[in-house]
Amino acid sequence: MRKWLLICFLLPVVFIACNRNKIVKIERDISITPVNSVTRLAVDSLQMEQYIQTQKLTDSAAQYLRNFYNSRNFQYAWVGEKGLTEQARVFYQLNKDYVDNFRDSSLLDVALDKKMELLMKEDTTFKKSDSTLSNLELKLTSHFFNYVSTAYEGKVNPEVIQWHIPRKKISAVVLLDSLMAHKNPNPENWEPVNQQYRLLKKELERYYSLQKSGKWAPIPITAKKKHQLGDTGVTVSLVKKRLQALGDSLILDTLPEFDQALKTAVKSTQQQYGFNPTGTIDASLLKALNVPIQKRIEQLLINLERMRWMPIMPVKSILANIPEYQLHVFEDHKQVFSMGIVVGKAANKTVIFSNKLRNIVFSPYWNVPASIVRKEILPAMSRNRNYLASTNMEQIGTSNGLPVIRQKPGDNNSLGRVKFLFPNSYDIYFHDTPAKSLFSEEKRAFSHGCIRLEQPVKLADYLLADQPSWTPERIAKAMKSNKEIWVTLKTPVPVFITYFTAWVDQDGRLNFRDDIYGHDQTMAEQLFLAAK
Known part of the structure; x- marks a missing residue:
């Protein structure tokens, strides 16, 4: 069975959108004095306002800058009496690595880069602040906010691929404060990225080296x-x-x-x-x-962008990865088990979203969607007057001029013998299927959008393990009933339906999958074509 490496975020962070939420003004912290400050170098408030005007910063960006320096009584963050601080060196290297790895010139400031290169190499001391030094200090802070927005939040709007999983939340201010609080910050512990992101980024670096070697x-x-x-x-x-x-x-x-x-x-x-x-x-x-190796590199960049969007993963969760045709169950950030799945075909794409699994329905009715009634059931009924009876279906009413049809519980029910519900407006859920042979196929995009499970009983046993009355024997009996049986989980389990075509698995192997819905291509147009 293929294994998936858990996508989980270890750093809880909070994001304040630059132009969406009102930013609360932070008053100047006058408790910080020349005696107890980290450095005696300080930004002049008038110089800061001049910088804001010269750089034409937005109101929110300007307030971020004011708040940051008010909170430290205007003492420098990036430059000390003995030259660049350790935090400045860490940030400079992070920014440089990002530009090199992601070929993103939007974070390349040539003048700032030259100045930093010079200061990194020289032993420099500063006895007092001047306008040139203050501008360098302010420029680094502004650049840090831009860096966080690009490198950790992502450049593409998730909506371009109908990604409805709530986006990861980040606060540039909290990150900056966190960086300044550490005397010798370690990017591995500080960056708000998950382990999967770090592993895939190393693979990106390896593929760049492979491309440079010409061995392809x-x-x-x-x-x-x-x-x-x-x-x-x-x-x-x-x-x-x-x-x-x-x-x-x-x-x-x-x-x-x-x-x-x-x-x-x-x-x-x-x-x-x-x-x-x-x-x-x-x-x-x-x-x-x-x-071509360039295409693989682009595929890695696209999936790294998606990984920036992923929120903090709960301790216990279910993740279904559409291009992989696999469902994975995680507990304590470790994979418990996986199983094959069937997903929606290209004309009936499975939606990318998240919710909480709350109910299991044994021996379910299948309430046939109106679109299927119109396109498939009605034509079949016109050809065969006994079609409904032969397929264990029944009409229970009409709606908007269409018959309302459902399929009764049974071995041939399209949902099989059990379904798993996580309420959503897309009418998507997990379910059993009588078409077991489909799981032997390598490519399994056959459904109308819902996700069919290879081992539904295993998932039901797992989810009901904390409800002793639901023994395996009782579950087996419920799945053979001739009427629906609803069960509410004691603790709802988060479900994430994702779309990753590249990742590193639990064995440390880089995986690639086909872009079955064309989402990679849509994102490539956003990430790469504009730069060509």
Whole structure:
């Protein structure tokens, strides 16, 4: 079973939107004096106001600046008598790394960069503040606010891909105060990003190095459609080289012989791309290995952007990742189990959102959506007058000129024998299915939008474990009833339906999946095309 590395945020932060919420003015902290201050260098309040006017800062940006310096009685944050503070050096390196990794020139200030490079290299002392030094200090603070907005909140509006999971909340002011509070800040502990983000960012750096090395020549597709254990040929040798470049430690040679080590490595690689692990080199694997490295880099950047949006994950949660066709259950930030899922086809996309699972319904009715009644049921009824009876359905009324139809509980019910409800306006939920054969497919986008579960009984047992009266025997009996049985969970469980096409799994392997709904392409137009 494929494994997913938990997407969880470890740093609780609060965001105050620059132009949406009123910013409360912070009064000057006069308890900070030259005797107890960190530095005797201080910004002149008139110089700060001149800077605000010259830089044409928005009202909110200006108030952020005033509040920050009022809270420290105008003492410098980035520069001390002995030169740049440790916080300034950490921030400068973070900003530099971001520009290098994400190729984002919007955070590249050439003049500021040159000044910082000079100060980083020289042993400099400052005895008093002047206008040049104050401007550097204020510029760094303003740049920090811009950096947080871009690097940690993201550049793309989640709505462009109908991402309805509440966005991660960040406060640039709280982060700045936190940075200043640490004498020797460690970015690993300070940055408001999750472990999955950090791991994927390291993979991005690795792919940049791989791109620079030039070790990504296309692997020619030969007439032989499959290569397996015992085969020889140029393709075998080239696949070995590619897997070596990707970091597979099992491949020790590039001989054109398909040996057991290559078979084991191929199985692992197939899992990383979402293929069945046959251990055979086929057209699907070669196609995945031949994706241009620049496209893979863009895919990593797109998914890093999405990871910036993710909120703090609860201790216990359920995550369904649409392109992966997998559902994962987490407890204490560790994966408890996973299972295959069937998601909505391209014409009936499963919505990206979050809510809390509150109810389990055993032996459910399926209330057929009006769109399905119109497009599928009515035409079938016109062809066969006994269609409803033959499919265990019944008409229970009319609405807006359409018959209201439901399918009664039973083995052939489209929802199977159980459904899991987390109330939402999209009418999406988890459910069983009589079409078990679909789970043997690699690509499983077949539904009308709801998510079908490969192991619904396992999920029901898990969710009802804290309700002793719901034994496995009682659950099995409820699933064979001829009437609906509703159960309310003692503690609702958060559910996140996500869309990630790249991530690092619990075994440390980088995974890629197809962009089944075109969301990557939509985001690429926002992130990359404008810069070309």
